[in-house]
Amino acid sequence: MRPTRRAFLAGTSCVSVGWLAALAGAAPEEKPSLPKAFIEGTEDGWKAMVEDDFAHVNCDEDTWAWKDGVIHCTGKPVGVIQSKTSYKNFELVVQWRHLRSAGNSGVFVWATAESLENLKKGKGRLPKGIECQVLDHGYAENYEKQHKKKSDWFTTNGDVFPVGVKMKPFPPLSANGSRSFPSKDLSKGAGQWNHYYIRCINGEVRLWVNGEEVSGGTACQPAEGFLCLESEGSPLEFKNLRIRELP
Numbered sequence: 001m002r003p004t005r006r007a008f009l010a011g012t013s014c015v016s017v018g019w020l021a022a023l024a025g026a027a028p029e030e031k032p033s034l035p036k037a038f039i040e041g042t043e044d045g046w047k048a049m050v051e052d053d054f055a056h057v058n059c060d061e062d063t064w065a066w067k068d069g070v071i072h073c074t075g076k077p078v079g080v081i082q083s084k085t086s087y088k089n090f091e092l093v094v095q096w097r098h099l100r101s102a103g104n105s106g107v108f109v110w111a112t113a114e115s116l117e118n119l120k121k122g123k124g125r126l127p128k129g130i131e132c133q134v135l136d137h138g139y140a141e142n143y144e145k146q147h148k149k150k151s152d153w154f155t156t157n158g159d160v161f162p163v164g165v166k167m168k169p170f171p172p173l174s175a176n177g178s179r180s181f182p183s184k185d186l187s188k189g190a191g192q193w194n195h196y197y198i199r200c201i202n203g204e205v206r207l208w209v210n211g212e213e214v215s216g217g218t219a220c221q222p223a224e225g226f227l228c229l230e231s232e233g234s235p236l237e238f239k240n241l242r243i244r245e246l247p
Contacts, residue, residue, distance in 0.1 A: 038211045039197045041093040041242030049241045054081045054229075057127075058119040063231050071238040073105070073231050078125045080108065082116055083227040089246040092198040092227070096238045098190045101138030103234035106131045108163075109200050110225035115164065127228055128164030130220055132198055132207050134236070135159070137189050157182040158196075158209040160216050167205070167217040182207075182214035193239075201246060 041048075051066040058079035065072045087109075094107065111129030118124055135156045143151050152175035161169065161179040169180035186209045188194050197208040203223035206216035229238060 038195060039091070039093055039208075040240070041091075041244065043244075046091075046242050046244040049083070049227075049243055053083055053085070055084050057082050057116055057228070058122070058125065059231050064229075069239055071229070071241065073229070073236050073238070075103070075105075075231050075234040075236065078232050079119065080111075080116075080127060080228040080230050082111065082127075086113070086224060086226055087200070087243070087245065088224040089201045090199075091244045091246065092196075092200070092242070094196050094198075094238055094241045095193050096134050096196065096236060097188075097193045098134075098136040099235040099237065101136055101190045102142050103136040103190065103236050104139060104232040105134040105234075105236050106230040106232070107134060107196065107198065108132075108226075108228035108230065109198060109205060110165070110220060110222055111228045112165065112222060112225050116226060116228075126163065126230065126232075127226075129162075129225055129228065130165065130167055130200075130205050130217070131159075131161055131163050131230075132196065132205070133159040133161070134194075134196075134230070136234075137187070154179070155181050155185075157185045157187045158207050158214050160205055160207050162217070162220070166219065166221040168219040169217040170215060180215040180217050182209065184209075184212060184214050186210045186212055186214060 059077060059081060063074050063076065064081055108127055108129040108131050111127040115128035119127060137156045140151060140156045159179045159181060172181045172183060173179065174181055195210050199206045203220045204218040205220060206213055208214065
């Protein structure tokens with residue numbers, strides 16, 4: 001369509017306004033940045049969690065190793081290590097990366113003492129508690145190849161869900177309503193470091209992935225318990241694990 005004289009003049013006006021603004025030194029309008037929460041846990045009250053803060057539960061002696069500030073996990077067998085201390089209200093930061101595509105793991109909060117004792121006796125493999133899942137994108141890719149569809153019961157970007165306990169998940173939800181699905185897809189793939197900030201206060205869990213809040217839940221029962229790092233079949237690493245207890 002041939003432009004009309006009116007359209008031409010309107011376009012010329014817009015250009016002129018922009019040119020005059022530039023001459024006046026006006027800065028171009030920028031999109032507002034999204035809120036970030038790259039909390040590194042270095043402020044007052046934060047404490048680094050080291051090897052002495054954890055206890056063996058149901059993994060092999062060589063499943064977990066601390067070296068040069070990095071927590072190495074072989075992924076075998078399936079199981080966990082637990083914090084020696086029980087926590088109620090707290091903030092936690094940790095970085096993680098899978099070393100192989102389709103790796104699976106998780107960070108448990110408020111894991112129950114009873115379930116951990118059962119694991120030590122050889123009953124079961126994972127504790128009861130709230131899991132902040134640590135899952136590589138390759139897991140979803142393999143699922144889609146096998147089932148010819150996308151999963152409606154898990155994602156690879158930071159699901160939060162109860163395991164044998166109670167929690168009311170924040171939307172968006174998995175198809176069966178049991179998981180809080182992330183509102184954004186922010187996780188990085190195998191070999192790349194990801195940052196989790198987890199805040200647990202008065203029965204509410206919220207997860208930030210690489211700086212943005214994405215998932216969580218409320219009405220958690222129990223709302224006190226142990227922290228666990230999960231080994232689930234594939235090698236991965238954690239680092240910069242820090243905690244701050246809250247009133």
